[in-house]
Amino acid sequence: MFTPSMTNGEIEAVAYKDFLEIRGRVEIAQDKFVQRVRYTPPGFRALHSLQETHTLQTRSKNTWTVCFYYMQTTPTGIVSVSSALYTLLPRNSGTDYLFMNNLDRFHLEILSSHFLRRYRERYIDPNQILLNGLNPAIYFMRTNGDRSIAFYTPNTWTEQEKKDKYIFVSDQGLQVATMVGRVETYITFMDQENLSDYRAKVYEEEQLFREFENSMTLKGDKQMPFLRKCYREKDEMREKMYRFMRRSLKSDKTYKKACEMFEIMWNTMCELVEFDAARRSKRREKKQELCIRIEDDFISFD
Numbered sequence: 001m002f003t004p005s006m007t008n009g010e011i012e013a014v015a016y017k018d019f020l021e022i023r024g025r026v027e028i029a030q031d032k033f034v035q036r037v038r039y040t041p042p043g044f045r046a047l048h049s050l051q052e053t054h055t056l057q058t059r060s061k062n063t064w065t066v067c068f069y070y071m072q073t074t075p076t077g078i079v080s081v082s083s084a085l086y087t088l089l090p091r092n093s094g095t096d097y098l099f100m101n102n103l104d105r106f107h108l109e110i111l112s113s114h115f116l117r118r119y120r121e122r123y124i125d126p127n128q129i130l131l132n133g134l135n136p137a138i139y140f141m142r143t144n145g146d147r148s149i150a151f152y153t154p155n156t157w158t159e160q161e162k163k164d165k166y167i168f169v170s171d172q173g174l175q176v177a178t179m180v181g182r183v184e185t186y187i188t189f190m191d192q193e194n195l196s197d198y199r200a201k202v203y204e205e206e207q208l209f210r211e212f213e214n215s216m217t218l219k220g221d222k223q224m225p226f227l228r229k230c231y232r233e234k235d236e237m238r239e240k241m242y243r244f245m246r247r248s249l250k251s252d253k254t255y256k257k258a259c260e261m262f263e264i265m266w267n268t269m270c271e272l273v274e275f276d277a278a279r280r281s282k283r284r285e286k287k288q289e290l291c292i293r294i295e296d297d298f299i300s301f302d
């Protein structure tokens with residue numbers, strides 16, 4: 001059973017035993033939930049049928065809660081669902097939330113009470129997000145699937161902290177976390193309003209890099225909105241990308257090579273946007289010519 005005085009190593013050992021014990025039960029419950037959603041016609045899906053909660057007791061006398069929620073059904077009929085498997089760990093400073101969301105391998109994530117207080121103060125409350133009874137910890141896990149590790153470590157961190165700690169970046173803000181063994185603990189949350197000027201710039205650079213990465217997975221016209229945005233703000237965007245590369249690439253040789261590749265990509269992007277703009281302009285001209293001809297035909301007919 002989890003107790004407030006446990007070390008990270010002790011928490012990991014107990015959680016791993018629980019994981020091995022309940023993983024199969026969670027998978028069976030998830031399969032049943034998917035089947036219920038699949039065979040319920042869309043028009044008959046009430047809100048309660050799109051999510052489901054179970055409690056699981058382990059031999060260690062821990063009570064875990066698993067929440068399933070429906071996400072989407074693909075055109076080919078594949079039902080996509082997500083889940084959160086968690087339990088509470090009361091401590092002297094507040095209540096931590098322990099998550100084991102990956103059923104394929106053991107990975108324990110702890111949202112500390114301090115992290116959750118900062119998350120509520122700096123994101124939930126200022127953005128007036130209506131949780132409708134949903135716990136902030138569950139909301140964080142549901143809405144931050146896009147988080148990725150930033151190429152940034154504060155200069156104030158010691159060498160040991162740089163080894164143990166890192167920063168996640170997501171659309172909601174920055175999250176400082178640490179990994180000890182197979183236990184990942186979220187320490188604090190920072191949104192853009194609470195960042196120093198330098199960290200705010202870092203956040204912008206990281207977000208821009210993620211947008212570039214995401215745009216590379218798109219094809220054809222789906223890429224164009226982002227490329228047009230880069231072109232409109234090309235001086236500012238270009239500067240941000242150079243700052244990002246200078247900060248994230250420590251070797252001068254690697255930095256120089258990255259700059260050369262970036263210039264090729266940047267010039268290609270500008271050519272694509274200019275070509276697209278010329279093509280759209282010709283289309284407009286043809287439409288105008290067509291409208292004029294139709295109008296002339298009507299006049300002639302009169």
